[in-house]
Amino acid sequence: MSRAVVKAYAHAKINLSLEILGKRPDGYHEIVSLMQALALHDSLTFTAAELLTLRSSAAELEMGENLILRAAKLLQAECGISAGVVVELEKRIPVAAGLGGGSSDCAATLLALNEIWGLGLSRERLVSLSLKLGSDIPYFFYGGTALVEGRGETVTPLPAFPFHWVVLVTPRVDLPEKTKTLYGKITPDAYTSGDTTRRLAERVRRGEPVDVSEFSNAFLPILLNESPAVRMCWERLHQAGAEHVLLSGSGPTLYVLLEDESDGRALCALLMGLDAQVQLTTTTSLEQLQSTHFEVTR
């Protein structure tokens, strides 16, 4: 064992834009998405041990096959490792909310165990292993602002999208196999070319201003139609004066981008009493992520 303890921050993401182009022969959907990292993060501490153990502030995550344990078992199998690890997870990112919490924890786990177990795997190898566990995971090896294509495996890092305050509203929706179920409800009339998102990404790349009203998400009409909880939050956000209410991933988290902290705090105050988790956070750039992401102690 080459490292004793690794601490990692696993950041949440929002999809600024998410287009679905069509269904692929392998059953997945082809997407084009502009993703953005948030300051909101889970904290993970990995300590070398003989067995594999997960301890979490969200007790339900310790049960069953979550992505942290699956990532550890995949690495053990791929590399013929019998060593274990104790993972302590401080969960802040709402679970199954469209914010990529599970995928981000998974990428952090692969990176940390590569260190702890001294595997020496390249980032490319870890990215390709991560695809066995979920389509959203490759992005988290890059973070920051990125254009994500294919089923999620093609990640093009971009210069940072301008700093924003972000109000996150996560309604209480419990949908088993949420992502799969919602992709199953996508019909061809929801398919688009991906050109709008690619054009937005090109503007970000050139450092040109981007109009938030051009952001869209192919899952939004489905969630508004099928989930009264999402619709109620959507309406409350509009009543509270939010102009552009956006959806992250396959939801159910809605979010609003704001330039000023005071506007973010005022919006949160107006949402008091809403049956949803309301959080105020900010976007974060790749540079900020790199300076805080990993701490290794021998």
Ligand code: C5P
């Ligand atoms: O990749 P992940 O395991 O997160 O995906 C869960 C399910 O969501 C897949 O089995 C598939 O049905 C659907 N999916 C899709 N297209 C994607 C990503 C996910 O159809 N790009």
